[in-house]
Amino acid sequence: MSTVTIRNLDPQVKVALQKRAAxxxxxxxxxxxxxxxxxxxxxxxxxxNRVYGLGTRIHTMFAELDGLEIPERPADEARAADFS
Structure with a gap:
């Protein structure tokens, strides 16, 4: 088993976790x-009844955004860096 330390936890979150645990x-x-x-x-x-993981759930959330398109990058836009 692994151990995880959570630093800078908001005190209100800790109280809410304590109440929920109780x-x-x-x-x-x-x-x-x-x-x-x-x-x-x-x-x-x-x-x-299919089972979906986190990636599929995220995709489903953003699939509802109609009209959101990622523009294609022109082929001549990518070029090697010049270090001279």
Whole structure:
């Protein structure tokens, strides 16, 4: 198992974590482990029961932005650096 140290945590966040942990009947450390595990877990799509990871979820969020296009770079734009 790995150990992670979180520095400069806002005191209000710590208090909220303590309250959430107490409400769930676990230690603050166990609560944070659960939060982290859930945040990176694969999530099933309710429409077709397939499982999607974080990358697919991010793509889905941004796919809703119609009209967002990345312009193609002209072929002659890239050139070697001149260090002379």
């Amino acid at each position: 409400a769930n009947g676990r230690s603050m450390e166990a609560e944070m482990r659960d939060i982290l595990s859930q945040s990176v877990a694969e999530v099933p799509d309710p429409n077709n």
